[in-house]
Amino acid sequence: MKRTLLNLMMLLAASQAGAVVTDKMIHDDANTPDDVLTWGLGTQGQRFSTLTGINEGNVNRLAPVWAMSFGGEKQRGQESQPLVHNGKMFVTASYSRLFALDAKTGKKLWKYEHRLPEGIMPCCDVVNRGAALYGNLVIFGTLDAQLVALNQDTGKVVWREKIDDYQAGYSYTAAPLVVDGMVITGNSGGEFGVVGRVDARDAKTGKLLWTRPTVEGHMGYKDGKENGITGTPGATWPGETWKTGGASTWLGGSYDPQTGLTYIGTSNPGPWNSHVRKGDNLYSASTLALDVKTGKIVWHYQSTPNDGWDFDGVNEFITFDMDGKRVGAKADRNGFFYVMDAANGKLLNAFPFVKKITWATDIDLKTGRPNFVAENRPGDPTAQDADGKKGKSVFAAPGFLGGKNQMPMAYSPKTGLFYVPTNEWGMEIWNEPITYKKGAAYLGAGFTIKPLFDDHIGALRAIDPKTGKVAWEVKNEAPLWGGVLVAGDLVFWGTPEGYLKAADAKSGKVVWQFQTGSGVVAPPITWTQDGEQFLSVVSGWGGAVPLWGGEVAKKVNFLEQGGSVWTFKVMQ
Ligand SMILES: [Ca+2]
Ligand SMILES: [Ca+2]
Numbered sequence: 001m002k003r004t005l006l007n008l009m010m011l012l013a014a015s016q017a018g019a020v021v022t023d024k025m026i027h028d029d030a031n032t033p034d035d036v037l038t039w040g041l042g043t044q045g046q047r048f049s050t051l052t053g054i055n056e057g058n059v060n061r062l063a064p065v066w067a068m069s070f071g072g073e074k075q076r077g078q079e080s081q082p083l084v085h086n087g088k089m090f091v092t093a094s095y096s097r098l099f100a101l102d103a104k105t106g107k108k109l110w111k112y113e114h115r116l117p118e119g120i121m122p123c124c125d126v127v128n129r130g131a132a133l134y135g136n137l138v139i140f141g142t143l144d145a146q147l148v149a150l151n152q153d154t155g156k157v158v159w160r161e162k163i164d165d166y167q168a169g170y171s172y173t174a175a176p177l178v179v180d181g182m183v184i185t186g187n188s189g190g191e192f193g194v195v196g197r198v199d200a201r202d203a204k205t206g207k208l209l210w211t212r213p214t215v216e217g218h219m220g221y222k223d224g225k226e227n228g229i230t231g232t233p234g235a236t237w238p239g240e241t242w243k244t245g246g247a248s249t250w251l252g253g254s255y256d257p258q259t260g261l262t263y264i265g266t267s268n269p270g271p272w273n274s275h276v277r278k279g280d281n282l283y284s285a286s287t288l289a290l291d292v293k294t295g296k297i298v299w300h301y302q303s304t305p306n307d308g309w310d311f312d313g314v315n316e317f318i319t320f321d322m323d324g325k326r327v328g329a330k331a332d333r334n335g336f337f338y339v340m341d342a343a344n345g346k347l348l349n350a351f352p353f354v355k356k357i358t359w360a361t362d363i364d365l366k367t368g369r370p371n372f373v374a375e376n377r378p379g380d381p382t383a384q385d386a387d388g389k390k391g392k393s394v395f396a397a398p399g400f401l402g403g404k405n406q407m408p409m410a411y412s413p414k415t416g417l418f419y420v421p422t423n424e425w426g427m428e429i430w431n432e433p434i435t436y437k438k439g440a441a442y443l444g445a446g447f448t449i450k451p452l453f454d455d456h457i458g459a460l461r462a463i464d465p466k467t468g469k470v471a472w473e474v475k476n477e478a479p480l481w482g483g484v485l486v487a488g489d490l491v492f493w494g495t496p497e498g499y500l501k502a503a504d505a506k507s508g509k510v511v512w513q514f515q516t517g518s519g520v521v522a523p524p525i526t527w528t529q530d531g532e533q534f535l536s537v538v539s540g541w542g543g544a545v546p547l548w549g550g551e552v553a554k555k556v557n558f559l560e561q562g563g564s565v566w567t568f569k570v571m572q
Pocket of ligand 2: 190191267268310312
């Protein structure tokens with residue numbers, strides 16, 4: 001009896017302090033600057049904050065308040081976006097670690113280190129991009145493809161669920177998305193012939209509610225019952241190729257309460273060698289809109305049909321208002337920027353956001369299909385003029401690391417511009433014969449990434465989604481790999497050279513920078529606490545570039561690894 005009363009009192013105190021994260025709070029996250037409850041500062045993913053406490057008049061006094069090291073011997077890429085709630089910061093780190101910190105002082109409250117088995121197979125470094133909050137839980141995915149929910153106060157495991165078999169190449173790196181009490185996740189493993197999927201679980205218990213495969217021909221399930229096959233079996237995949245079709249959903253999704261749809265992108269089809277799977281290969285390299293209630297695909301848009309360049313279409317789909325309509329935008333890895341009707345997927349606009357694109361001339365706005373440059377498709381190793389071991393090599397741009405990769409862009413309703421972290425690079429690419437083997441890389445391609453320009457690879461570009469015009473750009477020598485934040489009239493982003501930078505959102509004039517001691521490959525956040533505006537970013541060089549970057553990797557191998565969170569405010 002005593003205990004029940006105590007529990008009740010604790011619950012009451014907790015709810016008075018706003019400790020419990022509700023659906024409404026997640027729904028309103030973009031408009032509540034005193035917390036950051038979601039990846040993207042709102043489920044729409046705009047990464048826009050109305051806060052103007054840090055502005056051009058005082059940004060020269062923006063200085064670190066605290067820094068906290070993830071420590072240990074484990075460093076490598078740190079791609080995490082922190083969350084802030086109830087005075088606590090929740091931040092994930094490489095090797096599936098999660099830290100809870102006092103958001104004002106950086107004092108460590110607890111940490112969770114996931115016990116990883118031997119033989120995990122993350123394609124592109126041991127990264128994690130962030131957690132999700134619900135109730136009194138903090139939920140994140142791990143490199144051995146599990147989903148773990150921890151008590152926000154103690155760090156104790158409340159539930160743990162397996163997403164899939166890590167020995168078959170599945171892993172998990174994205175921040176989960178919470179919608180109406182459901183935790184929605186994708187999966188990673190597009191380079192291992194996995195089958196992409198979107199799962200919805202009860203956020204409180206981890207119980208699976210529905211699952212939707214993203215490769216045509218696979219059965220979906222809801223409440224343990226069959227819920228319809230994805231697509232039309234055999235329509236866009238020859239033979240048995242759909243069984244190892246890739247289309248992994250490794251960057252997670254966004255959600256728009258106005259449409260009731262969750263938007264999630266899919267990776268390359270498997271294998272990379274496109275000649276063994278002639279056809280569009282739905283729903284790889286696509287944007288999918290799913291009804292969160294039914295777990296069914298409401299619309300899809302495939303940006304790269306029969307992809308042969310590893311142009312994962314996973315990039316975030318950000319919803320916003322344009323010309324009185326709810327639309328969404330995506331800067332695709334294939335170099336084109338797309339604007340679509342958020343409700344039905346109708347293509348409204350498509351234009352290049354990088355300078356060199358060789359695989360297609362443009363996107364036909366009527367059909368929504370790219371006009372391919374046939375001779376830029378890497379050749380078939382079994383073609384008559386090939387030797388059976390290596391197909392014709394081509395120089396393709398963008399390179400497979402993309403015009404944009406995992407680093408999220410931001411949108412400002414004030415300027416009407418998207419702030420896109422872009423990269424200019426190309427690749428030599430050729431195909432090789434390949435057979436599927438569980439847990440082995442399933443590429444059937446060789447490649448080397450090359451820079452296109454002497455003075456820069458990266459460029460932060462402010463892009464008008466109506467016209468495709470670049471309002472301004474700030475070039476960067478190394479490839480950009482962190483994300484972007486717009487706070488009031490300032491744009492913040494990090495560079496592999498270690499800087500966190502701020503520029504005027506209208507002009508692009510760089511007004512501030514700070515050296516964090518290692519490369520920044522993560523998106524910044526901002527929030528207010530006790531009347532002061534804070535800004536945080538994770539620093540720690542790594543990710544796909546040093547692992548896969550060919551000649552580019554050689555250019556950036558002087559950069560040092562790290563692992564820390566920096567928090568800033570304006571000093572008086
Ligand atoms: Ca908020
Ligand atoms: Ca890929």
